[in-house]
Amino acid sequence: MMIQTKKWLVLGVSMTLVAGLLAGCGGKSTPNASEGTETASNANQPHKGKKLTVYLGNLPLGNTLKTMIPEFEKETGMKVEFQSFAEDQLSQKLSIQLTTQASVPDVFMLRPPQEAKLFAKNGWVYPLDELARQDADYDFGDFSESATQANVVDDKLIGIPVLLDQTVVYYRKDLLEKAGIAVPKTLDELEEAIKTLHDPKKEVYGFVARGQRSALVTMVAPFLFSEGADFMQGDKATVNTPEAIKGFGRYANWLKNYGPPGVLNMAFPQAWGIFAQGKAAFFIEFSSSYTNGTDKEKSVVADDIGYAVFPTGAAGSKPVSASTWALSINANAADKDAAWQFIKWATSKKMVGTLQKEGNPGVRDSVWNDPESTSAFPAELVEVTLENSKIGIGHDRPQVISVGEAREIIGDIVVKAMLGEDIQAAADKANKDFQALIDKEKLK
Amino acid sequence: MALKWLDKRLKWVFTLPAVLFVALMMVFPLGYTIRLSFFEWSMSAINPPKWVGLDNYKELLSGERFWHDFGITFYFTFAAVIVQMVLGVLIAVLLNRKGKGKNVAKTIFLMPMVATPIAMGMVWLLIFEPSIGVLNTILKTFGLNPLEWLGSVNQVIPSLIIIDTWQWTPMICLLLLAGLTTLPQDPYESADVDGASAWQKFIYITLPLLRPTILVALMLRMIDALKTFDIIFATTQGGPGSSSETLNIYGYILAFQNFKLGLASSLLVLFFLLVLGMTLGVIWLRKRLEVAS
Numbered sequence: 254m255m256i257q258t259k260k261w262l263v264l265g266v267s268m269t270l271v272a273g274l275l276a277g278c279g280g281k282s283t284p285n286a287s288e289g290t291e292t293a294s295n296a297n298q299p300h301k302g303k304k305l306t307v308y309l310g311n312l313p314l315g316n317t318l319k320t321m322i323p324e325f326e327k328e329t330g331m332k333v334e335f336q337s338f339a340e341d342q343l344s345q346k347l348s349i350q351l352t353t354q355a356s357v358p359d360v361f362m363l364r365p366p367q368e369a370k371l372f373a374k375n376g377w378v379y380p381l382d383e384l385a386r387q388d389a390d391y392d393f394g395d396f397s398e399s400a401t402q403a404n405v406v407d408d409k410l411i412g413i414p415v416l417l418d419q420t421v422v423y424y425r426k427d428l429l430e431k432a433g434i435a436v437p438k439t440l441d442e443l444e445e446a447i448k449t450l451h452d453p454k455k456e457v458y459g460f461v462a463r464g465q466r467s468a469l470v471t472m473v474a475p476f477l478f479s480e481g482a483d484f485m486q487g488d489k490a491t492v493n494t495p496e497a498i499k500g501f502g503r504y505a506n507w508l509k510n511y512g513p514p515g516v517l518n519m520a521f522p523q524a525w526g527i528f529a530q531g532k533a534a535f536f537i538e539f540s541s542s543y544t545n546g547t548d549k550e551k552s553v554v555a556d557d558i559g560y561a562v563f564p565t566g567a568a569g570s571k572p573v574s575a576s577t578w579a580l581s582i583n584a585n586a587a588d589k590d591a592a593w594q595f596i597k598w599a600t601s602k603k604m605v606g607t608l609q610k611e612g613n614p615g616v617r618d619s620v621w622n623d624p625e626s627t628s629a630f631p632a633e634l635v636e637v638t639l640e641n642s643k644i645g646i647g648h649d650r651p652q653v654i655s656v657g658e659a660r661e662i663i664g665d666i667v668v669k670a671m672l673g674e675d676i677q678a679a680a681d682k683a684n685k686d687f688q689a690l691i692d693k694e695k696l697k
Numbered sequence: 698m699a700l701k702w703l704d705k706r707l708k709w710v711f712t713l714p715a716v717l718f719v720a721l722m723m724v725f726p727l728g729y730t731i732r733l734s735f736f737e738w739s740m741s742a743i744n745p746p747k748w749v750g751l752d753n754y755k756e757l758l759s760g761e762r763f764w765h766d767f768g769i770t771f772y773f774t775f776a777a778v779i780v781q782m783v784l785g786v787l788i789a790v791l792l793n794r795k796g797k798g799k800n801v802a803k804t805i806f807l808m809p810m811v812a813t814p815i816a817m818g819m820v821w822l823l824i825f826e827p828s829i830g831v832l833n834t835i836l837k838t839f840g841l842n843p844l845e846w847l848g849s850v851n852q853v854i855p856s857l858i859i860i861d862t863w864q865w866t867p868m869i870c871l872l873l874l875a876g877l878t879t880l881p882q883d884p885y886e887s888a889d890v891d892g893a894s895a896w897q898k899f900i901y902i903t904l905p906l907l908r909p910t911i912l913v914a915l916m917l918r919m920i921d922a923l924k925t926f927d928i929i930f931a932t933t934q935g936g937p938g939s940s941s942e943t944l945n946i947y948g949y950i951l952a953f954q955n956f957k958l959g960l961a962s963s964l965l966v967l968f969f970l971l972v973l974g975m976t977l978g979v980i981w982l983r984k985r986l987e988v989a990s
Contacts, residue, residue: 345953352740371956375740456828465936467954514827515848517937523826532828654739657954668938672850 300591301330307595308347308361310578311337313544314416314613315362318599321607325598331591344368351377351583359586360595365403365412365579366471370654372581373406379582380409384593391597392619399647400576400616412579413600416541417614418649419641420475420572421634422561423528423536423546425450425554428457436559440479440503440566443535450534451511459511461524461533462504464671466664467657468520469504471649472537473667474573476500479566484651484663488695490687492663493680496567501680505670517671529554537563540641541577543634544612560634562641574645576616614638651687654694662686727969734963739956746959753963762939762947763964769854770943774922777858777865782915784862785869790903792870793877803874810867818931821860822847825932847933850940857941860928865921869914876910877903908986916979923972944968 309315315337322333336358338346347361352375363372372378385393396414404412422443428450429436437443451459463469477483482496491497508516513527521538525545528536529552540560549555563572580599582592598604605615606626620626621642627635651659662683669679703710734753736746757763792803809817824832825846833843846856884902893901904911926945929935935942935950942950944964952961 341953348740348953348956371739375744465934466938514843515845517850518848518853518933526826527828530829655955655957657950657956661950665938668936672938 298328298330300588300594302332303588303591304332304334305360305592305595306334306336306358308343308358309335309337310343310362310364311339312416312578313611314578314608317608317611317613321604325595328598329594331594333595340364347377351375351585354585356583356585356587359583359588359592360580361583362415362578363412363581364577365414366575366577366648366650366652367656369403369406369411369579370652370656373409373411374654377584378411379584379586379589379592380411381413381582381593381596382410384589384597385410385413388597392602395602395617395619397574397576397616397618397642399574399642399645402647403576404579412581413596414576414579414616415600416576416578417574417616417638417642418539418541418577419574419614419638419645420472420537420563420649421540421543421637421641422563423538423543424559424561425531425534425557426559427554427557428534429559436561437564440476440564443564444503444507447507447511447535456532458513458527458533460507460535460537461513461516461519461527462508462537463520463524464508464512464516464668465518465520466668467660468664469667470651470660470664471539471573473501473504473664474649475537475563475571475646476504476566478571478573478646479563479568481566481568484659485653485687485691488691490684490691492666492687493677493684498676498680500566501666502670502676505667505676508667509671509673517668539573539577540634540638541614543631547631558631560631560637562637562644570644572641572645573649574641575647575649577649618642653691655690659687659690662690730962730965733959734966736959736962738958740958749959753960754967756960757964757967762942763944765939766942766944766947769941770923770945773854773857773861773925773941773943774919776854777861777922777925778915778919780858781862781866781869781918782911784866785873785914786904786907786911788866789870789873789877790899793874807867807871809864810871812864814864814927815931817864818860818928821928822932825856847941848937850937853933853937853941857929857932860932861922861925864928865918869918872914872917873907873910876907880906909983912979912983912986916976916983919979920972920976923975944971 309318315335319335319337322335325331326333343362344364344367347358347363350357351372363369363378385391397417400414400417401410404410404414422437424436429446432449434446434449437446447459449459450457463472474484477497477500480496480500482494482500483491485491492501513532516524519527521542524536524538525542527533528538529546531554543560546552546558547555552558563570580596582589582596586592600617602617602619605617606620606623609615609620609626610629612629614630615621615626621635621639630638650656651663653659666676666679666683670676733746735748735750737749737753738744738746788806792799792806824830827833827843827845827848830846832846836843845852847853880903884906885898888898888902924945925943926949929941929943929946930949933941935946945968948961948964948968951957951964
């Protein structure tokens with residue numbers, strides 16, 4: 254009897270172990286958008302009872318959106334589950350999940366200038382043209398042209414832009430006033446002003462911006478554009494033209510000669526840290542992170558920040574005005590229409606206006622002309638934004654599939670120049686590598 | 698009947714879960730990585746992986762970047778491990794002495810080891826910050842010139858070694874302390890009779906007796922240091938430029954920023970061989986030393 258019991262025990266334990274192991278390997282059952290369709294009787298709530306999973310980038314916009322979800326759930330009867338990730342983690346998570354053709358998430362945020370081509374090429378996103386244009390109330394024409402551009406791949410709309418990113422020159426009003434310097438209108442004037450205000454003994458540096466290899470590419474872009482250069486022309490790499498070298502060189506020299514120590518290791522959070530701690534006179538960064546400067550908990554110069562349009566170079570003033578984030582639908586989402594309901598709600602005129610009031614620059618032209626929606630922004634920044642929308646360039650990085658790789662190649666020119674290496678040699682090498690990358694992509 | 702069958706093969710049944718686990722979680726990924734290293738693939742759902750033979754390996758081995766990162770990996774590993782071994786041995790011997798507060802000191806000293814590397818990387822990033830960081834503030838108080846730390850091409854690896862040493866010296870210490878407690882007392886007693894100094898006892902008794910433990914600690918720490926990823930990624934992401942880009946960081950960039958899964962896999966295979974080779978080297982060294990003694 255005793256032996257019998259023992260045997261059964263052994264059998265039971267080993268079966269449990271094996272079963273547990275196998276269960277661990279099988280994918281857990283994922284919430285399905287088609288759940289509970291039988292309750293969808295109400296005409297105003299055609300997707301009632303369905304559940305959507307949404308992945309967001311970890312940025313203020315996502316956090317504001319989250320707080321307003323109950324409203325959407327009440328309106329549509331759907332349930333929304335959110336997850337937020339830092340941008341690189343979001344890319345990885347998405348790429349792994351979408352590779353396995355998972356139906357989750359239904360909706361996700363992506364960075365069109367960085368990933369649109371890759372995601373489209375890999376068949377990870379659902380084209381939105383019909384959905385976006387079928388609805389007159391939605392008014393897709395209201396989205397700024399330069400912002401939607403980045404979301405179109407092979408004539409297909411793959412995302413709805415949600416955030417506007419524009420190059421802005423942030424400066425210290427108090428320092429300029431004290432030195433009797435007017436707000437610089439040209440790049441040469443700006444260089445003079447930086448030189449005058451550079452005072453490392455008092456720990457005030459003339460200029461700060463991103464110095465990290467890949468991160469800096471989007472900030473050096475307007476320097477190139479304003480000299481009449483770009484990263485590429487058609488299928489030709491153009492990062493070693495005299496105009497491009499002038500742009501790269503200016504950026505590198507400013508950081509090298511008038512930048513804070515350790516600037517080579519700075520992406521936007523560190524650069525913001527320096528400026529917000531009152532240690533730099535001029536700072537070039539995107540407008541969407543302006544609250545880092547105006548938030549009195551983070552910034553000691555909150556009341557002294559001025560905003561200016563990017564100064565003119567040989568080819569005029571060419572700041573970046575692009576949409577760096579968009580909402581897209583998973584190509585394998587169970588119910589595309591339900592997913593679209595969420596995007597439609599999140600990017601409606603009303604929501605963009607509401608989000609903008611919280612300090613998230615929107616992409617709809619109508620909200621920028623509505624004083625109420627811009628109430629959160631410093632008046633000067635609103636002016637700069639409106640001007641940027643007119644003159645801005647719709648991309649801030651090379652438009653290839655492997656943007657990450659291209660950014661490394663191009664950022665290297667500035668890094669080498671900052672380390673005192675020959676900039677022409679660095680640009681020639683980068684141009685060769687970049688051309689090889691473009692050629693390779695053409696073959697695919 | 699079934700029970701009888703089971704009874705006979707009980708040892709197999711009980712080890713089955715472990716065997717399955719190893720096969721699924723270790724052998725499969727390794728085999729898959731090796732297979733993928735012969736393909737070109739951007740994780741596309743439309744375009745399947747394309748067979749490219751040894752092209753990935755050729756591309757890596759003929760590229761400057763691989764060898765540059767190879768050099769950085771070794772510079773970091775060897776410098777870090779040597780500093781940590783020396784400090785580890787000294788601190789372990791100190792902590793092993795009898796005295797009050799020894800356990801408190803031990804506990805405090807072992808704390809860094811249990812901290813999360815990424816979080817610690819963030820903290821050190823602030824400590825090292827050249828303009829607003831605490832380290833430069835201290836240097837300036839003593840009238841010394843501030844350094845650029847992680848922001849300088851030449852200082853970045855030493856700075857990373859400081860973080861790594863802070864975090865992992867305790868582990869070496871812990872291993873060596875365990876070794877020290879097992880040492881026989883007789884040789885020390887006879888050395889005392891012979892009038893040996895503390896230094897002589899350390900050099901001629903403690904170190905030789907501790908050698909097997911030291912080699913084990915060395916091997917574990919070396920493998921770990923070669924694989925360092927978290928603190929580098931959290932503080933510099935391989936920068937400034939590429940001056941702290943180790944092979945691991947390169948692999949990460951290839952796979953998750955450039956989406957070149959095949960190339961990244963071949964890098965990992967090469968890296969795996971490298972770690973394996975180094976480990977075998979240390980084991981061989983240990984055997985040789987054992988035979989010699």
